[in-house]
Amino acid sequence: MARWTVTFTDKPEMDRVRSDKKRREAHIAFVRARPELQIGGALAMRPMQDFPGAIWNVEAETRQDVERLILQDPYYVASLRTYKITEWGTASAIQGMFS
Numbered sequence: 001m002a003r004w005t006v007t008f009t010d011k012p013e014m015d016r017v018r019s020d021k022k023r024r025e026a027h028i029a030f031v032r033a034r035p036e037l038q039i040g041g042a043l044a045m046r047p048m049q050d051f052p053g054a055i056w057n058v059e060a061e062t063r064q065d066v067e068r069l070i071l072q073d074p075y076y077v078a079s080l081r082t083y084k085i086t087e088w089g090t091a092s093a094i095q096g097m098f099s
Contacts, residue, residue, distance in 0.1 A: 001059045001060065001061060002059070002060060002061065002062070002087055003057065003058070003059055003087065003088050003089070004057070004058045004059075004063070004066045004085055004086065004087050004088070005055065005056070005057055005085075005086045006056040006057075006058060006066060006070060006083050006084070006085050007053065007054075007083065007084045007086070008053040008054040008056075008081050008082070008083045009052065009081070009082045009083070009084075010051055010052060010053045010054070010080060011079075011080045011081070013080050014051070014077070014080040015051070017075060018051065018075070023074050024075075026074040027073060027074045027075040030072070030073055030074055031073070036058055036059050036060050036069065037069065038056075038057040038059060039056070039057050040054060040055060040056035041054060041055065042054050043055060053081075063085055066085050067085065070083055070085075
């Protein structure tokens with residue numbers, strides 16, 4: 001199983017999506033039901049500003065599996081949110097590089 005980081009960048013209009021209570025509840029239920037989504041949350045923001053985006057750490061076999069997960073999320077709106085998927089390794093996988 002590979003590890004992936006997904007970095008989402010939101011347009012300011014994404015705040016409309018976030019403030020929709022039904023969509024928020026659907027998003028929370030969605031992420032809680034996905035064990036492959038290890039951790040995630042909103043990116044840090046300054047006071048009185050819109051959320052700039054979010055980040056997920058995902059365990060999945062392929063990049064396509066990660067993309068399918070993104071596209072199923074009730075918070076994903078293509079015109080308001082872009083994403084970048086990056087695969088990353090573990091310390092044991094790179095340990096030999098420093099010996």
